Amino acid sequence: MSSSLLLVFLLVLSAIAFHLGRRKALAVGRASGSPRSLHSRPVYYGALTALWCGLPAIVLFVLWQTLESTVIVRLTLSTLPDEIRSLPDASLGLVVNDIKNLAAGNSFGGIKDPAIEAAANYYRHLQDIGSLIQSGALTVIGLVAMVLGLSRISPKLRARNQVETVVRVVLITCSTIAIFTTIGIILSVLFEAIRFFQHVPLTDFLFGLKWSPQTAIRSDQVGSSGAFGAVPVFTGTLMISALAMMVAVPIGLMSAIYLAEYAGKKVRAVGKPLIEILAGIPTVVYGFFAALVVAPFIRDLGARFGISVSSESALAAGLIMGIMIIPFIMSISDDVINAVPQAMRDGSYALGATKSETVRLVLLPAALPGIVGGILLAVSRAIGETMIVVMAAGLSANLTANPLQAVTTVTVQIVTLLVGDQEFDSPKTLAAFALGLLLFLVTLMLNVTALYIVRKYREQYE
Amino acid sequence: MSQKQKTTIEKVNKGLARRYRAEKRFKFMGLSAIVLSLTFLGILFASITYNGYTAFEQSWVQLHVFFDPELFDAKNLLRADYDGLVKKSLRETFPDVKGRSQKRKLYGLVSSGAAYQLQDMVVADSGIIGTSQKVWVPASDDIDMLMKGHIDRTTPESDRLVKDVQLGWIDQLIKEDRLQMRFNRSFFTAGDSREPELAGIRGATTGSFYMLLITLLLSFPIGVAAAVYLEEFAKKNRWTDLIEVNINNLAAVPSIVFGLLGLAVFLNFFGLPRSSPLVGGLVMTLMTLPTIIIASRIALQSVPPSIREAALGVGASKMQTVIHHVLPLAFPGMLTGTIIGMARALGESAPLLMIGMVAFIVDIPGGVTDPATALPVQIYLWADSPERAFMERTSAAIMVLLAFLILMNGTAVLLRNRFERRW
Numbered sequence: 103m104s105s106s107l108l109l110v111f112l113l114v115l116s117a118i119a120f121h122l123g124r125r126k127a128l129a130v131g132r133a134s135g136s137p138r139s140l141h142s143r144p145v146y147y148g149a150l151t152a153l154w155c156g157l158p159a160i161v162l163f164v165l166w167q168t169l170e171s172t173v174i175v176r177l178t179l180s181t182l183p184d185e186i187r188s189l190p191d192a193s194l195g196l197v198v199n200d201i202k203n204l205a206a207g208n209s210f211g212g213i214k215d216p217a218i219e220a221a222a223n224y225y226r227h228l229q230d231i232g233s234l235i236q237s238g239a240l241t242v243i244g245l246v247a248m249v250l251g252l253s254r255i256s257p258k259l260r261a262r263n264q265v266e267t268v269v270r271v272v273l274i275t276c277s278t279i280a281i282f283t284t285i286g287i288i289l290s291v292l293f294e295a296i297r298f299f300q301h302v303p304l305t306d307f308l309f310g311l312k313w314s315p316q317t318a319i320r321s322d323q324v325g326s327s328g329a330f331g332a333v334p335v336f337t338g339t340l341m342i343s344a345l346a347m348m349v350a351v352p353i354g355l356m357s358a359i360y361l362a363e364y365a366g367k368k369v370r371a372v373g374k375p376l377i378e379i380l381a382g383i384p385t386v387v388y389g390f391f392a393a394l395v396v397a398p399f400i401r402d403l404g405a406r407f408g409i410s411v412s413s414e415s416a417l418a419a420g421l422i423m424g425i426m427i428i429p430f431i432m433s434i435s436d437d438v439i440n441a442v443p444q445a446m447r448d449g450s451y452a453l454g455a456t457k458s459e460t461v462r463l464v465l466l467p468a469a470l471p472g473i474v475g476g477i478l479l480a481v482s483r484a485i486g487e488t489m490i491v492v493m494a495a496g497l498s499a500n501l502t503a504n505p506l507q508a509v510t511t512v513t514v515q516i517v518t519l520l521v522g523d524q525e526f527d528s529p530k531t532l533a534a535f536a537l538g539l540l541l542f543l544v545t546l547m548l549n550v551t552a553l554y555i556v557r558k559y560r561e562q563y564e
Numbered sequence: 565m566s567q568k569q570k571t572t573i574e575k576v577n578k579g580l581a582r583r584y585r586a587e588k589r590f591k592f593m594g595l596s597a598i599v600l601s602l603t604f605l606g607i608l609f610a611s612i613t614y615n616g617y618t619a620f621e622q623s624w625v626q627l628h629v630f631f632d633p634e635l636f637d638a639k640n641l642l643r644a645d646y647d648g649l650v651k652k653s654l655r656e657t658f659p660d661v662k663g664r665s666q667k668r669k670l671y672g673l674v675s676s677g678a679a680y681q682l683q684d685m686v687v688a689d690s691g692i693i694g695t696s697q698k699v700w701v702p703a704s705d706d707i708d709m710l711m712k713g714h715i716d717r718t719t720p721e722s723d724r725l726v727k728d729v730q731l732g733w734i735d736q737l738i739k740e741d742r743l744q745m746r747f748n749r750s751f752f753t754a755g756d757s758r759e760p761e762l763a764g765i766r767g768a769t770t771g772s773f774y775m776l777l778i779t780l781l782l783s784f785p786i787g788v789a790a791a792v793y794l795e796e797f798a799k800k801n802r803w804t805d806l807i808e809v810n811i812n813n814l815a816a817v818p819s820i821v822f823g824l825l826g827l828a829v830f831l832n833f834f835g836l837p838r839s840s841p842l843v844g845g846l847v848m849t850l851m852t853l854p855t856i857i858i859a860s861r862i863a864l865q866s867v868p869p870s871i872r873e874a875a876l877g878v879g880a881s882k883m884q885t886v887i888h889h890v891l892p893l894a895f896p897g898m899l900t901g902t903i904i905g906m907a908r909a910l911g912e913s914a915p916l917l918m919i920g921m922v923a924f925i926v927d928i929p930g931g932v933t934d935p936a937t938a939l940p941v942q943i944y945l946w947a948d949s950p951e952r953a954f955m956e957r958t959s960a961a962i963m964v965l966l967a968f969l970i971l972m973n974g975t976a977v978l979l980r981n982r983f984e985r986r987w
Contacts, residue, residue, distance in 0.1 A: 171835065266883040273797065276789035280810040280857070283850050287821055290828030353597045360594025375977075377601050382973055383608070384911030386940040387962050390947045394955065395611050428601050454576070456583055458590035479816055486818020488914035489940075493947060513820050517917050520827065538824045542817065549816040550809070 105167060108237055112163065112244060116156035119248045123151025126255050134257050142262035150261045153268055154251030159244040166236050174232060178225045183217050201225050291542060294535030301529040302330045307536060309333065313499035313510075315519060315530050330533055332540075334499035338416065338509030342491060343484040345420025345505060346427055351477060353424075354431025359461055361432075362439045374436075381429035389493030392422035397494055404506065414496035414508040423490050427480050434479070434556075438472030439465055441560065471559040478552035482545040488513040512537050612966075616959025619751060622761065623703040623711040625674050626742040627653040629682065633694045641686050646679035650701070658733055669730055673737075675702040677762040702750070703743065705760040705953035707734065711745060714952055751960065755926045756942065760953030763946070765961050767928045771841050771921070771936030772910060778845025778932060779852060779909050784902050786849070787856030788891075791898070794857070795864040796886050815854035822851045823918025831919060839920040839935035847915050852905035859901020863894040896983030903976040907969050913940035939965050 127147030131137035137144065175198055179187060186197060197218065204222035255261075299307070310331015357377060361370050397418035404411030411417070442465050450460040466473070496508030497518060519534035570578075629649055636644045654670050655661065661670050678701035685692060685699070702708075706725045709715045711734075721728050737743035754764030790811075798804040826847035830836045836843050867890050875885040916922065921937050922945065929936035937945070939961065946958040 168834070262881065266881060269883060270793075270797065273789045273793035276786045277793040277798070277807055279786060279790065279850075279853065280807055280814055283814055283825070283853070284810050286829050287817070287825045290825050291821070294828065353600055356594045356597035357601060360591070360598055364591055364594055373598055373602075376605065377598065380601065380605055382907065382911075382969055384913070384940050384965060384969070386911070386913045386943050386947075387608075387612070387966070390943060390958060390962065391608055391611065393947065394615075395607075425601070425604050456587045458587045459583070461590070482816055483818075486820065488818070488820045488917075489944065492914075492917075493944065513818070513914070516820060516824070517914070520824075521917055521922055535824065535828075538821060542821050545816065545818055545821075546813060549813050553809070553812050553816075 105163075105233075108240065109160075109163065112156060112159050112240060115159075115241075115244045115248070116152040119155035119244075119251065120148040120152035122148075122248070122252060123255065124148030126151075126252055127261075130255055130257060139257050141258060141260050146261040146265050147255050147259070149265045150259075151248060151251040151255070153265065155244050155248035157268075158247050159240045162243060163236075163240060170232055170236075174225060174228045177228055178221050181224055182221055186217065205229065287542060291535050291539040294532050295539040298529055298532035298536040301532065306330060307332050311501060313515075315515070315533050328529065330529065332512075332537070334501040335510055335512055335515055335537070337501060337503075338495070338499065339485055339511040339513075341503070341505060341509055342416050342420045342423060342495060342511055343481055345416060346423035346484045347477070347481060349421055349424025350427035350431050350480060354428045355435050355473070357428070358432045358435035358439060359465075362436055363457060363461055363465075377432060378429050380425065381433075383426075385426065385487060385489040386493070388422050388426050389489040389491075392418050392490055392494035396422055400506075409506065411506045412496065412508040414494065415506050416495060416509045417505045419491050419494040420505065422494065423484055423487055426487070426490065427484060430483065431476060431480050434476030435469070435473055438469040438476070438556075438559065441472070442468045469559075471555050471562075475552040475554075475556035475559065478548050478555070482548035482552070485548075486513065486541060486545050488517060492517050512541050516541070612959050612962050615956060616961075616963050618712045618714075619956040619960035620748050621712075621745045622748040622750075623708045624700045624744050624746050625703045625707075625737060626744075627674070627678070627699050627701055628657070628696060629653045629699050630696045631682075631686065631693045636686070636690075636693050638690075641690060642683065644683075644686070646682045646686075647676075649682055650674060650678045658736075666729065669727055670733065672704055673707055673730065673733060675704050675761045676759055677702055677757075700744075700746075702761045705951060707743075708761055709952050709956075710734065711743070712956075714956070751957070755928050756924060756937070756945070757926060758924075760949075760951050760957055763954070763957060765939065765942060765964060767925060768937050768939045768942035768961070769964075770928050771844075771925075772938040772940075774841035774929060774932045774936065775844040775848060775921075775938055776906055776910060778842060779848040780902070780906060782845070782849040783852050783856055783905065784898075787853050787902070787905075788860050788898055790853070791857045791860030791864060792886060792891070795861050796890065797882070811854045811857055814850075815858060818914075819851060819912055820914040820918065822847050823915030825850065826915060826919045837933050837935070839923050839925070839937075840933045841921075841929065841936050841938075842932040843919050844916055844921050844936075844938065845932070847919060848909040848912065851912065851915065852909050855905040855908065856898075856902050859904065860894070860898040863897025863901065864890065866897065867893045893985075896979055900976045900980045903972050903979070907972040907976070910972070911940055911965065911969060913938065913944055916941050917944075939968075 124144045124147060127140060127144040128137060131140045131144070140147070178201060179194075179198070182197075187194075189197065200218055201222045202225070204219065205226040307330050310329065311333050312329040312331045313334050314329045357373075361374055365373060397413055397415065400415060400418050400421075401411045401413050446464055446468060447460055450464045455463065491511045491514050495511060495514055497510055497514065498508055499510045499515075500507055502509065516534045516537050519530055519537075627650065630653070631649070635649065651667075651671055654673065655667070658670060661667055681701055682699065685697075703711070706715065707730075710717070710726045710731075715724060715726055717724075717731065726734075734743060750762065751764045753766050754762060755767035757763040794804065794807065798807075826843055830843045830846055831838055836846075871889050871893065872885050875889045876882070880888065916938055920935075922941050923935060923937065924945070925935050925937050927934070943958055943961050943965065946954045946961065
């Protein structure tokens with residue numbers, strides 16, 4: 103039985119258990135007078151029986167699914183002759199792949215080794231037995247637990263409380279997923295990054311001025327060393343983010359001010375959602391647009407004035423990224439400006455200030471912490487933005503302050519290092535994780551600071 | 565009092581003109597900021613549409629093919645020389661073509677997919693062997709570009725992909741009504757291909773669909789459960805604070821970091837299949853969860869406490885209160901948040917690059933563990949291809965993607981307007 107079918111079967115079994123449990127509860131209730139003599143409503147007895155039937159089986163199912171392949175591979179390997187088993191891990195992995203492919207029935211070309219063929223047969227055999235045992239065990243456990251659950255039904259059984267406890271545990275588990283995700287992110291980048299720093303010292307990485315991660319395949323090749331000085335990558339990221347902020351902050355802020363203070367109801371009702379469409383456009387579309395329309399336009403414009411502009415200039419990527427961030431800055435500024443109490447505006451108008459003076463001298467200073475928080479969040483987005491820079495910015499790590507040249511960013515490097523064939527012991531691949539760690543830490547710092555500022559600011563006016 | 569000293573009102577009046585000018589300037593700046601953003605939005609949509617609308621049509625060439633019985637082996641219909649059939653038919657249409665290079669140019673008129681089309685015809689109905697058929701096959705991408713006006717006939721021949729002799733043949737075909745523009749159905753029904761005229765988005769949309777299915781099935785229940793716990797049950801303590809900080813931070817973590825997580829945990833640690841919508845869906849689940857949790861909590865907050873108190877007052881348990889009364893009222897808000905989260909997941913591509921959903925995959929995935937790619941990743945892949953015809957297809961794929969997104973966000977807005985209740 104395939105695993106998804108098995109899961110459906112378990113769910114059906116639970117549904118049957120629910121029905122039986124409810125019926126039994128009603129019968130028990132009637133036997134002892136009226137259904138009202140039951141502690142809980144019959145549905146809860148049904149739900150409890152369903153949980154009895156389903157939970158242990160599903161836990162076993164999940165455990166089995168995660169462990170099955172490892173166990174089967176171990177068992178299969180133990181049947182192989184010694185000379186194969188003593189192979190290094192990497193080539194052993196290839197052998198395992200061969201066996202799996204052969205067992206799945208897609209053999210590419212003639213398989214050479216009768217030992218491997220035998221192993222594949224054994225593997226398939228184990229898989230069949232495994233799935234048979236699994237189906238059997240799950241059915242038996244489900245049925246036994248269902249009968250056990252049914253036998254426990256009595257008017258005194260506190261079914262509702264027990265069901266609610268289970269539901270509560272499920273709710274708590276779901277809410278902790280956020281924590282596990284964070285831990286998962288940290289662990290997954292940290293381990294590989296540490297391995298990277300065993301190859302390349304931390305100081306070289308943080309302060310080195312040359313970035314060329316292309317390590318050679320053979321050790322005697324030219325340029326085999328690879329240089330992992332990340333400073334050009336950082337400056338590139340900073341430059342593109344700074345360009346983006348130069349576009350997004352003034353436009354976003356002014357749009358928010360206009361919509362919040364000047365625009366009539368109708369303009370606001372139309373303008374705000376229209377600008378927010380910009381936020382919903384996938385970044386890959388921006389990237390395509392930047393590479394297809396904006397970059398050539400800037401290059402041609404430069405050529406007309408006799409300036410040489412790289413076709414992957416930082417300017418194009420930064421410009422488009424800025425436009426992507428406008429709605430983000432706008433909605434945060436809009437929120438914080440609206441949160442400034444009306445009394446402050448009224449006070450300013452009463453003193454004879456014009457609208458713009460009120461905005462500049464009263465509202466903006468009052469809303470400043472919130473706006474700064476929003477800008478920090480926007481910077482964190484710009485730093486982490488991937489598709490626009492992958493498509494519109496370059497790959498070469500130039501250490502330059504000229505926005506007309508091509509620069510590269512942290513995210514571009516992560517993508518180029520990790521897309522394609524990977525070898526998890528070369529510093530080239532591991533460097534991506536080191537960059538990822540850095541990216542995560544920097545954005546984490548920005549986010550936490552920004553969220554703290556915004557929160558403090560909200561409390562101030564509440 | 566000296567004469568120079570002015571009264572306050574005089575001072576104010578003197579500066580008034582300047583101040584009103586400043587006011588006007590400021591207002592103008594605000595308006596122009598909005599106009600600028602909207603102009604950009606307009607340019608973006610216009611350029612995508614302008615580049616992409618032609619991809620919904622395609623040029624087809626009519627061939628007169630004689631399915632020569634000598635060429636076919638009844639046992640193995642797949643093996644016959646279909647390419648040769650196409651070439652022969654072309655040679656018969658233009659009998660005066662001589663020489664290798666001329667012939668190669670002639671064969672360049674039709675797509676390499678033509679042979680497969682003939683193959684499919686024969687496999688579907690072997691009765692056509694021995695008959696002569698008129699078959700419409702896709703033209704090659706260069707011819708297609710010429711027909712759509714993307715290749716200029718007036719450029720010098722050396723700079724032009726379509727040569728002068730080919731122009732002559734094309735004109736003759738057009739005159740005989742054997743070269744036509746038709747609705748490009750294969751764009752919606754085919755998988756990816758190296759040949760622009762054969763490439764379609766079906767594989768990518770199917771991949772996106774499976775991925776979103778996994779994401780929806782996981783992130784909606786988990787997100788709602790987490791929001792319910794945090795909003796209705798959790799006590800205010802350090803642990804809850806930690807969870808909250810985590811959720812807010814995860815909402816702002818760059819998406820590519822989730823890709824790294826997926827690569828290290830789901831692929832390398834759990835050994836799930838690479839390039840599969842399953843892994844993509846898991847990564848997207850983690851990525852959209854914060855959005856859904858935050859939206860669901862806001863929806864729960866908007867349910868007035870009096871509802872809860874009334875339910876508790878007539879003897880419902882806390883859990884019954886939440887499930888029977890609070891959740892149904894908060895449901896539209898939660899659904900809106902989920903749809904917006906799904907729309908975000910549909911447009912996201914960076915994490916998918918990390919987990920291998922960026923491969924060249926021709927087959928249409930048949931399940932969540934088959935290798936697949938997603939619509940935005942397909943756009944990324946096509947955008948990298950040098951052929952002019954792929955640019956058109958990229959834009960068309962973007963139009964399809966945007967249509968989906970507008971549909972989803974529109975549904976969300978509609979839901980919100982329809983079910984939003986002011987208490």
